[in-house]
Amino acid sequence: MMDVHSPGKSVDGDGRQAVVAAARAALGDAIAQFIDQCMQRPQPASHLIAVLHKVQAQHGYLSAEHLDAVAQLMQVPAAKVAGVASFYHFFRLQPRGKYSVNVCMGTACYVKGAERVAQRIMDELGVGWGETSKDGVFTLEGSRCLGTCGLAPVVMIGDEVHANVTPEQVPRILEKYIRAAREATV
Numbered sequence: 001m002m003d004v005h006s007p008g009k010s011v012d013g014d015g016r017q018a019v020v021a022a023a024r025a026a027l028g029d030a031i032a033q034f035i036d037q038c039m040q041r042p043q044p045a046s047h048l049i050a051v052l053h054k055v056q057a058q059h060g061y062l063s064a065e066h067l068d069a070v071a072q073l074m075q076v077p078a079a080k081v082a083g084v085a086s087f088y089h090f091f092r093l094q095p096r097g098k099y100s101v102n103v104c105m106g107t108a109c110y111v112k113g114a115e116r117v118a119q120r121i122m123d124e125l126g127v128g129w130g131e132t133s134k135d136g137v138f139t140l141e142g143s144r145c146l147g148t149c150g151l152a153p154v155v156m157i158g159d160e161v162h163a164n165v166t167p168e169q170v171p172r173i174l175e176k177y178i179r180a181a182r183e184a185t186v
């Protein structure tokens with residue numbers, strides 16, 4: 001029987017080993033090993049953000065299962081892990097689409113109709129800001145400025161800039177990426 005007063009130790013039969021094994025499986029070996037290293041350092045909980053970055057880099061986002069696994073392995077309350085993940089804007093709690101659709105909402109783009117372009121994209125994809133289309137192809141995001149003011153309004157999909165976009169052009173632009181996504185899965 002293990003010492004119940006030592007952190008990370010369990011009494012045989014309490015299920016802790018199964019929980020740890022499931023958490024390690026959910027995160028993968030590399031992340032589990034990184035957490036092991038963090039747990040050997042002073043103040044291991046101070047490495048929570050670094051751990052969450054690694055999880056997101058590997059999995060693309062932080063699912064509820066990932067957050068729970070991190071909490072279990074780092075022995076940090078699940079509410080704290082979820083709080084940190086939801087507080088910082090660079091953490092994503094939902095899967096992202098194959099293509100990020102970034103609509104510039106800077107002053108030049110806004111004045112030239114970016115809001116109407118964004119609304120047409122929302123209508124076509126059935127999403128709001130920060131959401132991913134049901135088919136998993138697109139995630140809609142807004143940007144304060146893409147630095148291409150002379151081309152306003154601008155929509156950036158992946159790394160490709162679409163200039164002087166009108167709401168009427170949106171279906172044709174999106175179709176190009178829908179076809180590419182279909183071809184990639186064949």
